[in-house]
Amino acid sequence: xxxxxxxxxxxxxxxxxxxxxxxxxxxxxxxxxxxxxxxxxxxxxxxxxxxxxxxxxxxxxxxxxxxxxxxxxxxxxxxxxxxxxxxxxxxxxxxxxxxxxxxxxxxxxxxxxxxxxxxxxxxxxxxxxxxxxxxxxxxxxxxxxxxxxxxxxxxxxxxxxxxxxxxxxxxxxxxxxxxxxxxxxxxxxxxxxxxxxxxxxxxxxx
Amino acid sequence: xxxxxxxxxxxxxxxxxxxxxxxxxxxxxxxxxxxxxxxxxxxxxxxxxxxxxxxxxxxxxxxxxxxxxxxxxxxxxxxxxxxxxxxxxxxxxxxxxxxxxxxxxxxxxxxxxxxxxxxxxxxxxxxxxxxxxxxxxxxxxxxxxxxxxxxxxxxxxxxxxxxxxxxxxxxxxxxxxxxxxxxxxxxxxxxxxxxxxxxxxxxxxxxxxxxxxxxxxxxxxxxxxxxxxxxxxxxxxxxxxxxxxxxxxxxxxxxxxxxxxxxxxxxxxxxxxxxxxxxxxxxxxxxxxxxxxxxxxxxxxxxxxxxxxxxxxxxxxxxxxxxxxxx
Numbered sequence: 133x134x135x136x137x138x139x140x141x142x143x144x145x146x147x148x149x150x151x152x153x154x155x156x157x158x159x160x161x162x163x164x165x166x167x168x169x170x171x172x173x174x175x176x177x178x179x180x181x182x183x184x185x186x187x188x189x190x191x192x193x194x195x196x197x198x199x200x201x202x203x204x205x206x207x208x209x210x211x212x213x214x215x216x217x218x219x220x221x222x223x224x225x226x227x228x229x230x231x232x233x234x235x236x237x238x239x240x241x242x243x244x245x246x247x248x249x250x251x252x253x254x255x256x257x258x259x260x261x262x263x264x265x266x267x268x269x270x271x272x273x274x275x276x277x278x279x280x281x282x283x284x285x286x287x288x289x290x291x292x293x294x295x296x297x298x299x300x301x302x303x304x305x306x307x308x309x310x311x312x313x314x315x316x317x318x319x320x321x322x323x324x325x326x327x328x329x330x331x332x333x334x335x336x337x338x
Numbered sequence: 339x340x341x342x343x344x345x346x347x348x349x350x351x352x353x354x355x356x357x358x359x360x361x362x363x364x365x366x367x368x369x370x371x372x373x374x375x376x377x378x379x380x381x382x383x384x385x386x387x388x389x390x391x392x393x394x395x396x397x398x399x400x401x402x403x404x405x406x407x408x409x410x411x412x413x414x415x416x417x418x419x420x421x422x423x424x425x426x427x428x429x430x431x432x433x434x435x436x437x438x439x440x441x442x443x444x445x446x447x448x449x450x451x452x453x454x455x456x457x458x459x460x461x462x463x464x465x466x467x468x469x470x471x472x473x474x475x476x477x478x479x480x481x482x483x484x485x486x487x488x489x490x491x492x493x494x495x496x497x498x499x500x501x502x503x504x505x506x507x508x509x510x511x512x513x514x515x516x517x518x519x520x521x522x523x524x525x526x527x528x529x530x531x532x533x534x535x536x537x538x539x540x541x542x543x544x545x546x547x548x549x550x551x552x553x554x555x556x557x558x559x560x561x562x563x564x565x566x567x568x569x570x571x572x573x574x575x576x577x578x579x580x581x582x583x584x585x586x587x588x589x590x591x592x593x594x595x596x597x598x599x600x601x602x603x604x605x606x607x608x609x610x611x612x613x614x615x616x617x618x619x620x621x622x623x624x625x626x627x628x629x630x631x632x633x634x635x636x637x638x639x640x641x642x643x644x645x646x647x648x649x650x651x652x653x654x655x656x657x658x659x660x661x662x663x664x665x
Contacts, residue, residue, distance in 0.1 A: 191454070191627045208451070210627070213533045214550075315622035317534070318505045318591050325551050328536055338537050 134316075134323055136175045137189055137197030141182040143308040146220030147198035150308075150337065154330040186211060186311065195316035196324060201306045202285060205249040212317055214328050215337040216307035224253070224304045228274045228281040231298040234259040243273030244283040253283065253303045271295055310337070348450055348458030356660075360461065363660055364443055367463050367490055374486065376439040376465060381422055383445070387414040389425045393639055394418070395599075395612040401448040415447040419464055420651060421613065421639060427468070428643035436647065438468040443656075456628065457657060464633075466651035471637065480617040480635050481575065483650040484508075487633060488579065490654065491621060492586040498663035504588045505622045508576055509597035511614035511634060513565050517546065518600050528601035553593035569594070572617065596620065613639035616650070623662035630658045 138147050144163065152158060156173045169176045178194050185199045186209035202224060204213065224246070226233065234240035236258035244250045247265045254261045266273060273279035275295055285306060286292065286299055310331065317324055331337040345351065352360055368378070387404050394402075403415040416422060419442050427434070443463040450456045467483055491504055514531065521527035521542050530538035531550055539546040548555050555561060558569035569592070576590040583590075597618050616635030623630050633652025640647050 187453070192624065211533070214536045216537065312534070313627070314596070315505055315624070315626060318507055318593065318596075318622065319503070319589070319624075321553075321591070332536070 133169070134175050134196065134320055134327075135178060135194045137178045137180050137185050137194035137199075139182045139185055139197070139199055139308075140179050141200075143182065143198055143200050143217075143220055144179075146217050146308045149219055150198075150217045150331060150334070153334040153336045154327075155334070183207070189311050189313050192313045192315055194313070195320060196310065196312040196327070198308050199311055200308055201304070202246060202249070204309060204311070205252075205304075206246045208248065209311075210314065212312040212314060213309050214312060215310040215331055217310070217331075217337050219308075219336065221305060221307045222285050222287040223302045224249070224283060224306055225286045225299045226281055226283055226301045226303055227271060227286070227292060227297050228300050229297060231300055233257075233300055234280060240281055241273075241279035242281055242283055243270050243279040245270055246283065249304075250283045271297055346458070347452050348456060350457070350459075359664065360656060360660055363494070363656060364461070364463060366494075367654070367656075368441070368443060370490060370493070371441045371463075371465060371486075374439070376441045379423065379440050379442050381416060381419055381426075381442055381444065383416050383447075384413050385416065385422055387412040390414060390418075390421055393421045393424075393613055393642055398612075401450070403447050403449065416444070417446055417448045419444075419446065419462070419653070420466065420636065423466055424636075424639050424649070425643055428640055428645045431468075431640075431645045431647060436468060436470045439465070440468070441465045453627075455661075460658075461656040462653050463656055464651060464653035466649065468640075469648040471640075471646035471648050479648050479650045483633060483635075483652055484575075484579065484617070484619060485582075487619070487621070487631060487652045487654070488583050488588065491623075491631065491659070492583055492588055494659060494663055495623070496586055500663050502587070502624045502662060504583075504586075505624075506579070506588060506590045507593045507596050507620050507622075508572055508590060509592070509594050509618045510565065510568055510572060511597060511616060511618050512599070513561060513569065513594045514549070514598045515600065516562065516565075517543065517549075518598065524600055528598050531595050531598045532601050534595060550595045553591055553595065575617075613642075619652070623659075626658065626662060628655065628658050630655055630662055 138144060158170060159172045160170060162168060166179050180188055182199055182203050185197050186204060186207050188194045189197045190209045190211055239260040239262055242250060242261045242263045243266045245266060247263045250263050270282045270284040271291060273282045292299055312324055402417040405413055407413050445459050446462050447459045450458050465486055467479060469479060495504060518524050518528045527542050531546055534550040539550055545555055545560055554569050559566035573592050576592045580590045613636045614634040615638035618634030620629045620632040631652055631654035635650040637648055640649055
């Protein structure tokens with residue numbers, strides 16, 4: 133039986149909607165149970181913190197799962213990433229008090245929850261980025277002058293508007309991604325390909 | 339002075355019963371290899387860095403632990419015994435009687451991203467077979483190496499009584515090079531193949547989609563007649579191996595996507611090193627994240643060192659094998 137890891141965070145509803153659209157009944161699914169078997173669908177489900185999920189899949193404890201691009205890019209796991217779910221997409225953006233990027237040749241402090249990915253996203257800029265990690269409320273960085281700019285997830289933009297912040301530039305798109313363990317793919321190739329095809333036929337992935 | 343109890347990341351001491359079990363495993367495998375006519379070689383743990391510069395890819399080079407010694411020489415810790423052995427043997431091959439059947443055992447030291455269970459120092463045992471060139475027709479050398487590899491692993495699994503399954507993935511080094519080179523963004527396409535990113539692969543090439551799903555094209559000729567016939571032979575080889583070892587819970591898959599190169603991410607997803615030039619393989623026990631062993635054909639490595647021979651080999655990670663059969 134395939135073991136599927138689902139994220140407890142913001143991507144859970146997108147993942148469940150996509151699976152239902154693909155014909156999984158998810159009968160008996162309980163979002164408060166960390167481990168459960170869905171007999172009708174022939175899967176065992178693990179509910180995991182988003183940041184932990186890639187590790188569980190990479191280590192083969194789960195065969196596949198759903199996790200956001202943001203986490204995947206930050207932790208750089210060695211996973212297969214065959215599909216991106218359409219629902220629940222957002223963007224990783226450069227935000228600041230003014231709608232302008234730091235000037236060429238200057239050094240700007242950049243607050244983010246994603247320092248590794250941010251380093252790659254800003255690698256080719258003509259300005260220097262002094263990147264540091266904040267655990268949350270990253271928008272407070274530029275707001276309280278802890279940093280000149282921040283790199284963070286923007287979904288609706290409401291938080292930015294509330295705090296009079298500008299979305300200076302969209303750096304990358306973020307999507308809930310279907311991920312798979314490399315060895316599991318060899319072992320359950322037919323089942324995992326079928327999962328991908330069902331999601332594609334339902335039109336919920338790209 | 340307070341003494342730290344821990345060890346650096348990715349390094350562990352093997353104590354008591356574990357040490358005994360590891361030595362016993364090493365002895366069993368070594369005895370088996372000796373009974374097959376292999377000779378042991380003892381390799382140094384430190385070497386010059388220079389010889390590896392041209393034979394390792396960026397991932398391989400960056401994983402080496404390098405340092406400057408007191409004489410100002412740039413040295414490297416042993417990170418891959420195959421090129422070390424090749425560079426030591428290449429100048430001597432003219433005076434040696436071939437074929438050579440060699441094996442080594444010992445630790446290798448490589449930088450790895452910190453992850454639970456991922457070792458920066460790990461014990462390996464490997465085999466290298468070297469025959470007089472030019473390259474003989476057909477995959478006979480690789481078959482011999484593969485059979486030795488599978489004999490060792492399946493006998494350990496059987497011996498332990500473990501119900502775990504051995505998944506062996508076969509590929510062809512460079513089989514997808516042309517397909518990748520023709521893509522609008524070769525690096526991105528190779529990465530998409532390696533990750534089996536269906537949408538990105540499909541948008542570039544329908545053949546790519548077939549490969550990431552099925553492992554190889556249903557009509558291998560679509561990769562060109564030379565590669566196509568090699569893939570057909572590989573599929574036959576997989577069938578023969580599965581027939582021979584199927585009873586011991588072994589599954590053999592042909593999967594070209596597993597070994598795609600050119601995506602620049604080094605190990606894990608693709609080939610660890612670029613010196614392979616024929617059949618390549620990797621084995622997992624169940625769905626463990628780390629392969630328990632890998633190998634392939636590497637005439638190209640000797641060619642780069644100025645020798646025309648046929649060479650193939652494999653390496654088994656003893657720590658991972660022990661963990662897999664006893665866990």
